[in-house]
Amino acid sequence: xxxxxxxxxNIAFIKYWGxxxxxxxxxxxxxISMNLSELQTTTTVKFNKDLDEDTVFIDGQKxxxxxxxRVTQHLDRIRKMAKINLGAKIVSKNNFPMGGGLSxxxxxxxALTLAGATAAGLDLTEKELSILARQASGSACRSxxxxxxxxxxxxxxxxxxxxxxxxxxxxxxxxxxxxxxxxEKSVTTTEAQKSALSSxxxxxxxxxxxxxxxxxxxxxxxxxxxxxxxxxxxxALEMHAIIMTSKPSYLYWLPETLRLMILTRQWRKDGLAVYxxxxxxxxxxxxxxQKEVEKVVRLLKATGEVKxxxxxxxxVGVRLVEGHLL
Amino acid sequence: xxxxxxxxxNIAFIKYWGxxxxxxxxxxxxxISMNLSELQTTTTVKFNKDLDEDTVFIDGQKxxxxxxxRVTQHLDRIRKMAKINLGAKIVSKNNFPMGGGLSxxxxxxxALTLAGATAAGLDLTEKELSILARQASGSACRSxxxxxxxxxxxxxxxxxxxxxxxxxxxxxxxxxxxxxxxxEKSVTTTEAQKSALSSxxxxxxxxxxxxxxxxxxxxxxxxxxxxxxxxxxxxALEMHAIIMTSKPSYLYWLPETLRLMILTRQWRKDGLAVYxxxxxxxxxxxxxxQKEVEKVVRLLKATGEVKxxxxxxxxVGVRLVEGHLL
Numbered sequence: 001x002x003x004x005x006x007x008x009x010n011i012a013f014i015k016y017w018g019x020x021x022x023x024x025x026x027x028x029x030x031x032i033s034m035n036l037s038e039l040q041t042t043t044t045v046k047f048n049k050d051l052d053e054d055t056v057f058i059d060g061q062k063x064x065x066x067x068x069x070r071v072t073q074h075l076d077r078i079r080k081m082a083k084i085n086l087g088a089k090i091v092s093k094n095n096f097p098m099g100g101g102l103s104x105x106x107x108x109x110x111a112l113t114l115a116g117a118t119a120a121g122l123d124l125t126e127k128e129l130s131i132l133a134r135q136a137s138g139s140a141c142r143s144x145x146x147x148x149x150x151x152x153x154x155x156x157x158x159x160x161x162x163x164x165x166x167x168x169x170x171x172x173x174x175x176x177x178x179x180x181x182x183x184e185k186s187v188t189t190t191e192a193q194k195s196a197l198s199s200x201x202x203x204x205x206x207x208x209x210x211x212x213x214x215x216x217x218x219x220x221x222x223x224x225x226x227x228x229x230x231x232x233x234x235x236a237l238e239m240h241a242i243i244m245t246s247k248p249s250y251l252y253w254l255p256e257t258l259r260l261m262i263l264t265r266q267w268r269k270d271g272l273a274v275y276x277x278x279x280x281x282x283x284x285x286x287x288x289x290q291k292e293v294e295k296v297v298r299l300l301k302a303t304g305e306v307k308x309x310x311x312x313x314x315x316v317g318v319r320l321v322e323g324h325l326l
Numbered sequence: 327x328x329x330x331x332x333x334x335x336n337i338a339f340i341k342y343w344g345x346x347x348x349x350x351x352x353x354x355x356x357x358i359s360m361n362l363s364e365l366q367t368t369t370t371v372k373f374n375k376d377l378d379e380d381t382v383f384i385d386g387q388k389x390x391x392x393x394x395x396r397v398t399q400h401l402d403r404i405r406k407m408a409k410i411n412l413g414a415k416i417v418s419k420n421n422f423p424m425g426g427g428l429s430x431x432x433x434x435x436x437a438l439t440l441a442g443a444t445a446a447g448l449d450l451t452e453k454e455l456s457i458l459a460r461q462a463s464g465s466a467c468r469s470x471x472x473x474x475x476x477x478x479x480x481x482x483x484x485x486x487x488x489x490x491x492x493x494x495x496x497x498x499x500x501x502x503x504x505x506x507x508x509x510e511k512s513v514t515t516t517e518a519q520k521s522a523l524s525s526x527x528x529x530x531x532x533x534x535x536x537x538x539x540x541x542x543x544x545x546x547x548x549x550x551x552x553x554x555x556x557x558x559x560x561x562a563l564e565m566h567a568i569i570m571t572s573k574p575s576y577l578y579w580l581p582e583t584l585r586l587m588i589l590t591r592q593w594r595k596d597g598l599a600v601y602x603x604x605x606x607x608x609x610x611x612x613x614x615x616q617k618e619v620e621k622v623v624r625l626l627k628a629t630g631e632v633k634x635x636x637x638x639x640x641x642v643g644v645r646l647v648e649g650h651l652l
Contacts, residue, residue, distance in 0.1 A: 201527040241567035255581035
């Protein structure tokens, strides 16, 4: 009745923004991402017949309120599938800051899904795990398969899940994560997503997204880094254009985020193949090839704007591990 | 053969972005603005039969290259209308920094139009002056009439000009201009506008712009400041969403710009009716009612981010003055 899983966060090249079903978290469009080797959540779930309700510890702190509810709701899905009715103790640990745009909910809910399902005695396929993780946090479904991943948008609960496009060693891309600020963002992704459809531009985005996904897969297949990077950067700006023109309008970037975006373009003008992307948050992801990563990090550190830099390579998806946290 | 004019810059509430005719500067859509009492260009034009070509002085510096060419091309339009063939000396003075998003080209070309036309012996109506100014710099046509101004988009040279909606004393709105950086922007408005139509969102914007113009005129008519401010802020973000999703994509904001945008929203949450807008540049315009202006300035100064603050009231348009600059 106890299991521990570790899951990577992921960075979306084509973004997930807007849902067609709020409860099932069915996305308005498909998306493409890469799992990140150094941003991980480890979670142990232990069901116990003596527990009436769940207790949740995240990063050493007992967690209550909305965050705890989201965990309990997800375990309810698992309990229902496993036909058990036990409370659980959940201990979860992130090796990176939450709530700044590093998609801690992706890694957290992918890890919770596998650890919870296994502790409950379920033996689920990758597809089933991805479907289950998606219901807790959309992007978590992409942290289930290995490497470079496509979330097939889907129209129903059963056909909305992620699959691996390429294994981690396919392409030596680095995602240099720049933590510009360790504070949590003021609006959660879940909350902001609700207003996605109110942007005057959302429908136009949707109309063109499948062409964009095809193009991204083409550049990925050809390993054409400049075209790939240009498209990924454009896509990030498009999502933030949607976010800032929604009602209500949100601004996720911080001044430091913008400064680094401007600098990234300057470095590119100077000949360095580096592109930015970002999730719904203020922390920036700089994409470059392995051979350029030292130079990118050196430039970043010289700016003096950077709290922390985390160099990620493509990673496997969620998996069970031996070392339990309780 | 000598005349001097003074013209205000203006701040657009509904933006001018994208042209249907590059040479005539016919805009893709109509726009609405307010002339600004404290951002002014004064220009003296003196035609002289001894001059073969024009000499241009801006802010005490002899000007060559593209900037001078744009002045000469505009005087060519005037010379053609007046059927004269004389070189001119042009002396122009701004009381604010150029190239940071304060629309110095609006005030500059409105002043040049009236001074040049008068010095050439032309006696033009307000409409004719507005049409003429537009051909040099689109937004300059809005600096011709008084107060709150609508640029009727138009389809031909003759029907694309600005008219006054309300005189300056109609509404006690202040535009607190915040100069966050005195450097010039890296891409001119003219250059960036060329790519407006390449944004995936441009067509969608155009399809809804006339409704937005009607709504803005309604709020202006009702003096409903919160609704007016909300719409103006939304519109500014929409224009910048277009700019950042164009090909090429441009980022006009600086980190300090963004910091003040975030703070403005915070101040609003705290109960202060203040809204931001900005042109194609990094300097910010904060709109508030006269009774709040002291508080806004105090808050701005406390941020430590602000190089200079200029408090503007609605202004009359371009007019002739006695004191020549040469």
